[in-house]
Amino acid sequence: MKTAAFAELNGREKTAKVRKARKVPGWLKGFFVPIIILAVWQYAGSAELISATVLPTPLAILLSFYELAVSGELAANMQISIARAAGGFLLGGGLGLLFGILVGFSKKTESYLDPSLQMLRTVPHLAVTPLFILWFGFDELSKVLLIALGAFFPIYINTFLGIRGVDAKLFDVARVLEFSWRHQITRLILPAALPSILLGVRLSLGIAWLGLVVAELMGSSAGVGYMIMDARQFSQTEKVFVGIIIFAVVGKLTDSFVRLLERKLLKWRSSFQGTN
Amino acid sequence: MTVSIHVNEKAFGRAVVLDDIHFDIQKGEFLTIIGPSGCGKSTLLKIAAGLDTEYSGSVEINGREVTRPGISQGFIFQEHRLFPWLTVEQNIAADLNLRDPNVKKTVQELIDIVRLTGNEKAYPAELSGGMSQRVAIARALLREPEVLLLDEPFGALDAFTRKHLQDVLIDIWQKKKITMILVTHDIDESIYLGTQLAILRANPGRLQKWLPIELLFPRNRTDTSFQYLRQKVLEEFEKTEHSVYAEGAGI
Ligand SMILES: Nc1ncnc2c1ncn2[C@@H]1O[C@H](COP(=O)(O)OP(=O)(O)OP(=O)(O)O)[C@@H](O)[C@H]1O
Numbered sequence A: 001m002k003t004a005a006f007a008e009l010n011g012r013e014k015t016a017k018v019r020k021a022r023k024v025p026g027w028l029k030g031f032f033v034p035i036i037i038l039a040v041w042q043y044a045g046s047a048e049l050i051s052a053t054v055l056p057t058p059l060a061i062l063l064s065f066y067e068l069a070v071s072g073e074l075a076a077n078m079q080i081s082i083a084r085a086a087g088g089f090l091l092g093g094g095l096g097l098l099f100g101i102l103v104g105f106s107k108k109t110e111s112y113l114d115p116s117l118q119m120l121r122t123v124p125h126l127a128v129t130p131l132f133i134l135w136f137g138f139d140e141l142s143k144v145l146l147i148a149l150g151a152f153f154p155i156y157i158n159t160f161l162g163i164r165g166v167d168a169k170l171f172d173v174a175r176v177l178e179f180s181w182r183h184q185i186t187r188l189i190l191p192a193a194l195p196s197i198l199l200g201v202r203l204s205l206g207i208a209w210l211g212l213v214v215a216e217l218m219g220s221s222a223g224v225g226y227m228i229m230d231a232r233q234f235s236q237t238e239k240v241f242v243g244i245i246i247f248a249v250v251g252k253l254t255d256s257f258v259r260l261l262e263r264k265l266l267k268w269r270s271s272f273q274g275t276n
Numbered sequence B: 001m002t003v004s005i006h007v008n009e010k011a012f013g014r015a016v017v018l019d020d021i022h023f024d025i026q027k028g029e030f031l032t033i034i035g036p037s038g039c040g041k042s043t044l045l046k047i048a049a050g051l052d053t054e055y056s057g058s059v060e061i062n063g064r065e066v067t068r069p070g071i072s073q074g075f076i077f078q079e080h081r082l083f084p085w086l087t088v089e090q091n092i093a094a095d096l097n098l099r100d101p102n103v104k105k106t107v108q109e110l111i112d113i114v115r116l117t118g119n120e121k122a123y124p125a126e127l128s129g130g131m132s133q134r135v136a137i138a139r140a141l142l143r144e145p146e147v148l149l150l151d152e153p154f155g156a157l158d159a160f161t162r163k164h165l166q167d168v169l170i171d172i173w174q175k176k177k178i179t180m181i182l183v184t185h186d187i188d189e190s191i192y193l194g195t196q197l198a199i200l201r202a203n204p205g206r207l208q209k210w211l212p213i214e215l216l217f218p219r220n221r222t223d224t225s226f227q228y229l230r231q232k233v234l235e236e237f238e239k240t241e242h243s244v245y246a247e248g249a250g251i
């Protein structure tokens, strides 16, 4: 009896240990699929199953990345691209925030401005690219404005909705506590609208990035998009890949940054975080 | 100081909700208002707070007419209505500056009074219903109201927490000598807390009975005098048309 119980206990401990050993940390799980893909890819390239001009191997791309980084070409192009995207995002997003607040606060400004803005919104912003080129030429202005146009709407709409979504019951509290105008905005309306505004920021950043790619591919003499187009002319496929990966990584990093901001600013929220 | 409430008529559209309700209470009284659901208790309290001004009549606190909500008429809603993005101490301070040492000190005192010491930095999402309601009470008390109006503040809580908060409230009332008006649908609660008890009837809401309660504090629910009063309130309830609704009365 005793030994059987002991054996059972021992067995349980073992399975518990095995389970513990098998438990992979969450952040590692995301690497699983990419690593397998990379391995298969590298093998297919090394075994010359695929031509290098169609699909260069991961190592070749890495090497090209290294060369671009050392020569300073990459940094110079990235600097220009990021400046464009940031400029466009700040202009468009800033105006979106401003208009969202103005329209959100007042029914009057809403009835004057919102219908026109909603009409503009239905125009796909990439479709106006030719027009922007006609008006502003191929230089920086047209690119920044194109990015700004795309970045405007998500922040505008989400700010507006966030402000209008503030719980009316909390306004009663603000009246009972005799909040001043300033405090009504800083202690009630803006914090309540913040989750929505940050969502707008994330969406706008995504669109700004997309606008940048389009603007640079259309025609430019510097920037990551230019680097891609230039490499394509000389069939330097690995350089094209480097450009694409840079776009992806920087896009992901900015998104992660806003999510970090969300976690910091919205730590009071206790919403559903997903199951395992 | 007196609180004097005169409501000739209050209607929503065609429906008359309150009809001819007049009473005065003295400084330091604890008035409890009880009545069937829908008889207009919340409406009456909102009028007293200045949150509802569309009625015929007048409300005066200390001889000053109440025309809009304000900090001298503290209001505790049925749900706590805390700001979810502010911590306990920030919620209590609300629009006041916690960096001001005077504010900080009073906030801390109030946190101790409502027995929440140690939870200063918690967010409302991390609090139980009873704790949140205590924060709301502290928030109103910080403004040193002349009168505190409470609309079924403990209605959503379990019996245990409710009893605890009732004792907290009596404690505050005795320490701060604030005039209290508390709406409830719990007969025991109305007798346990009140020095005056108003029974309302429905359709339209009218004053059915005004009952002074002269039991000494601390009160004991099992005393014969408590039970006798309870019986009396129940009888009044039965005289009103919709007498069935009396949650917590044990019938
Ligand atoms: N904003 C409103 N518009 C129209 N009718 C209303 C409004 N608020 C309340 N009423 C009506 O007024 C009457 C009294 O409502 P009130 O909320 O004051 O009741 P109550 O006594 O507080 O009830 P309970 O005990 O359920 O909280 C009800 O018949 C209700 O339908």
Ligand SMILES: [Mg+2]
Residues within 6 Å of the ligand: B041, B042, B043, B151
């Ligand atoms: Mg009510």
